[in-house]
Amino acid sequence: MEADIKKAGFLSIVLIIGLRIALLLIWLFSQLAENVLEDRLERFDSSAIGFFETLQTSTLDVIYTSVTHMGSVWFVTSLSVVVILSLWFKAKDKWATLFFIIAVGGTGALTWLLKQIYERGRPSINEAIDAIGFSFPSGHSMGSLVFYGFLIYLIVRSQQNKVIKIGFSMALALLILLIGTSRIYLGAHFPSDIIAGYIAGTIWLTLCILVLEWIRWQRSSQVHLGHALQSIFFFSYGLFRHQDNKAIHKP
Numbered sequence: 329m330e331a332d333i334k335k336a337g338f339l340s341i342v343l344i345i346g347l348r349i350a351l352l353l354i355w356l357f358s359q360l361a362e363n364v365l366e367d368r369l370e371r372f373d374s375s376a377i378g379f380f381e382t383l384q385t386s387t388l389d390v391i392y393t394s395v396t397h398m399g400s401v402w403f404v405t406s407l408s409v410v411v412i413l414s415l416w417f418k419a420k421d422k423w424a425t426l427f428f429i430i431a432v433g434g435t436g437a438l439t440w441l442l443k444q445i446y447e448r449g450r451p452s453i454n455e456a457i458d459a460i461g462f463s464f465p466s467g468h469s470m471g472s473l474v475f476y477g478f479l480i481y482l483i484v485r486s487q488q489n490k491v492i493k494i495g496f497s498m499a500l501a502l503l504i505l506l507i508g509t510s511r512i513y514l515g516a517h518f519p520s521d522i523i524a525g526y527i528a529g530t531i532w533l534t535l536c537i538l539v540l541e542w543i544r545w546q547r548s549s550q551v552h553l554g555h556a557l558q559s560i561f562f563f564s565y566g567l568f569r570h571q572d573n574k575a576i577h578k579p
Contacts, residue, residue, distance in 0.1 A: 346538045350531050357527045360520060361446060364464055369520045376519035377451065380512050392510040393457065399468035399507035400458050401436070404475050408432050411479070423543055428478055431536040435474040438532060439467040439525075452515040459516035466517045469508040469525030470532075476500045477533045 363369050397403055408428070415425040448464035458468075480497045488496075508526065511517040 343538060343542065346534055350534050353527050353531045353534075357524060357531070360524050360527065361464070364448060364520055364524070365446065369518075373518040373520055377512060377515075380509070383513065388513065392506075392513045395503075395506045396457055396468065396510040396514060396516070398503065399472035399510075401467075401471070404432065404471055408475065415482075423540060423547075424482065427536050427540040431474050431478050431533060432471075434536075435471050435529065435532060436467075438528065439465065439470050442528065443467070448518075448521070450516065451518055454514070454516065457514050457516055459511075459514070463517055464521045465524035465528050466508065466511055466521040467525065468511050468517075469504075469522045470529040471525075472504050472507040473526055473529030474533045474536075476504050477529070478536075481533075481537055 360369075411428060412425055415421050415428060442465055443462035446464045447462050450459055450461075450463040453459055477500075480500050483493055483496050483500075486493070504526075508522040511522055512519050
């Protein structure tokens with residue numbers, strides 16, 4: 329019981345850090361969106377697009393077209409079915425299954441909602457690479473970050489050895505980056521769309537993982553939910569008071 333209470337203190341630190349990161353990213357997204365609406369990023373977008381245009385070759389066209397499809401709705405949905413079945417029947421992890429569905433499914437809804445709010449046009453329209461509809465934020469970058477990011481979370485949390493964890497995590501992180509840059513290279517998005525997608529995806533993924541980890545701990549511990557929340561509240565309150573005192577006495 330005492331160990332569970334101590335772990336509640338540690339969990340409160342994780343929750344506080346995670347929520348602060350999420351709040352910071354929400355602020356960054358709002359600032360980016362404001363700059364996009366007021367056309368302050370036109371020079372940045374043009375410069376980045378110009379750079380990718382200098383890289384264009386027939387070989388890269390084929391590579392990036394293949395990569396961009398790995399962030400498409402149909403591809404992510406197909407792989408999601410495989411992941412869900414694996415989590416439910418093989419890993420028998422109902423909570424990971426539920427939050428994977430919430431994370432990936434919620435991403436689609438959030439992307440659609442944000443696109444309707446900002447209504448930014450695309451640099452070009454190309455149905456062959458799913459470059460249709462509004463542009464901000466990028467659904468490919470947001471969706472790939474959440475989907476492949478959740479896979480990274482599952483890998484890191486697995487019982488695999490460190491070499492496999494690091495190898496697969498780095499490979500998936502690289503894939504997320506390549507999917508985002510593929511959208512710029514192929515003319516489907518402005519660079520600021522990609523950045524916004526990554527930020528929004530990180531916010532949503534962070535919140536989903538924080539809630540999932542909280543539920544995992546609460547269900548595996550012997551601490552009653554009310555006692556756990558009370559422990560986290562007082563620990564967090566003490567932490568904030570300590571920081572405030574340091575700030576007050578700082579010369």
